[in-house]
Amino acid sequence: MKIIFKRATVVTSRNQKVQDVFVDGGKIVAAFDEKEADKVINASGKFLLPGVIDPHVHFRTPGAPEKETWETGTRAAAMGGVTTILDMPNTNPSTTNAAALKEKRELVKGKSFVNYGFFAGATEDVEALKTMKGIVGVKLYMASSTGDLLLDRPDVWEEVFAAAKKMNVPVVVHAEKESRIRAGQRDCACAREATEAALDLRKKIGGRLHIAHLSCKSELDLLREYRDKNVTCEVTPHHLFFTMDDAEDGFLKMNPPLRTVMDVEALWRGLLDGTVSCIATDHAPHTRKEKEQDFEAAPAGVPGVEFSLPLMLNAVNEGKWPLERLVLLMSEKPAETFGLKSKGRVAEGYDADLILVDMEMKAEVEAKNVESKCGWTPYEYFNLKGWPVLTMVNGEVVMDKRKIVGEMVGEEVKVG
Numbered sequence: 529m530k531i532i533f534k535r536a537t538v539v540t541s542r543n544q545k546v547q548d549v550f551v552d553g554g555k556i557v558a559a560f561d562e563k564e565a566d567k568v569i570n571a572s573g574k575f576l577l578p579g580v581i582d583p584h585v586h587f588r589t590p591g592a593p594e595k596e597t598w599e600t601g602t603r604a605a606a607m608g609g610v611t612t613i614l615d616m617p618n619t620n621p622s623t624t625n626a627a628a629l630k631e632k633r634e635l636v637k638g639k640s641f642v643n644y645g646f647f648a649g650a651t652e653d654v655e656a657l658k659t660m661k662g663i664v665g666v667k668l669y670m671a672s673s674t675g676d677l678l679l680d681r682p683d684v685w686e687e688v689f690a691a692a693k694k695m696n697v698p699v700v701v702h703a704e705k706e707s708r709i710r711a712g713q714r715d716c717a718c719a720r721e722a723t724e725a726a727l728d729l730r731k732k733i734g735g736r737l738h739i740a741h742l743s744c745k746s747e748l749d750l751l752r753e754y755r756d757k758n759v760t761c762e763v764t765p766h767h768l769f770f771t772m773d774d775a776e777d778g779f780l781k782m783n784p785p786l787r788t789v790m791d792v793e794a795l796w797r798g799l800l801d802g803t804v805s806c807i808a809t810d811h812a813p814h815t816r817k818e819k820e821q822d823f824e825a826a827p828a829g830v831p832g833v834e835f836s837l838p839l840m841l842n843a844v845n846e847g848k849w850p851l852e853r854l855v856l857l858m859s860e861k862p863a864e865t866f867g868l869k870s871k872g873r874v875a876e877g878y879d880a881d882l883i884l885v886d887m888e889m890k891a892e893v894e895a896k897n898v899e900s901k902c903g904w905t906p907y908e909y910f911n912l913k914g915w916p917v918l919t920m921v922n923g924e925v926v927m928d929k930r931k932i933v934g935e936m937v938g939e940e941v942k943v944g
Contacts, residue, residue, distance in 0.1 A: 584700075624677070641937070
């Protein structure tokens with residue numbers, strides 16, 4: 529289908545420019561005659577951005593359809609302007625070998641509103657890891673979290689780093705120190721010591737390292753000191769918009785936990801100074817019934833894929849960071865970090881994964897409108913200014929005027 533976005537304000541990490549953008553066959557292409565277009569979209573006064581790439585989600589397939597299904601998770605993504613998600617391996621069964629990866633691929637094929645990729649889970653069976661093809665990275669749980677993928681053996685960590693280096697994919701670490709967790713000390717020292725261990729491993733073995741859901745000032749200080757192009761990190765919206773003082777019940781329980789005001793302020797500085805590479809949601813839905821338990825009994829994790837972009841657009845309107853920086857950390861850098869070919873930019877030859885944003889639109893986040901299967905969000909009652917009003921995936925419009933209108937056209941990403 530041939531589509532033209534007329535007079536859109538195209539945003540890159542460097543600038544903004546009013547122009548027409550042409551789409552044909554799922555790609556952004558050179559200009560063609562308007563008479564040839566199947567559809568012309570009036571984008572005057574709105575901003576055209578590359579689709580958001582969320583490099584950290586848990587869509588619960590297979591094993592927990594009561595929390596999320598692939599269809600509901602990708603609907604939520606499309607509604608939020610996210611055109612590509614990268615799914616974590618701690619499902620049931622875990623994605624730790626070629627057979628499990630094949631099963632997951634078969635389960636989700638044809639059931640996705642957005643594009644997707646898969647992480648492999650690291651276990652003591654490093655040989656099984658080496659057989660997994662087409663993955664976007666290797667997830668290493670240095671400490672306990674949801675699922676059964678804890679791997680707290682430093683000797684095996686070295687083997688995992690070496691295998692990932694040979695596979696030319698990053699190791700993504702859940703960086704907390706298991707011994708401190710068992711001692712009841714899930715604090716910033718717990719995170720910092722594990723991050724330091726991961727950095728030492730990367731220095732020794734080589735390859736690429738990505739720190740998941742970084743949450744503490746002390747971790748940022750480590751990364752500033754380390755400064756290596758092969759080391760990247762991500763920050764979640766919940767660590768940017770909540771502090772430990774907000775965690776009054778199980779609904780704001782997650783791993784790593786919420787931190788202090790000082791840490792939150794440091795994370796925002798990290799977004800601006802280049803220390804932080806990506807925004808990732810760690811979208812981890814649970815049912816209301818599960819989260820209504822007391823804090824200790826409630827499972828860790830919050831949904832986020834649907835509202836990460838509106839939250840960060842609202843931050844642009846509040847002057848916390850520029851729109852160009854948003855495009856860098858939510859589109860360009862995630863594509864670069866995880867080797868996603870032809871994604872993350874509004875440029876000729878790139879995939880037509882695009883979002884149209886109305887920076888003047890105001891709306892309150894309401895649970896009744898949540899697309900995620902879990903039916904709740906920690907951002908309920910937030911009043912946000914700046915929303916995606918159209919989402920295009922592979923050249924097909926899947927969300928328009930805040931409603932899902934398209935088919936499930938998402939495909940597995942190509943990496944390399």
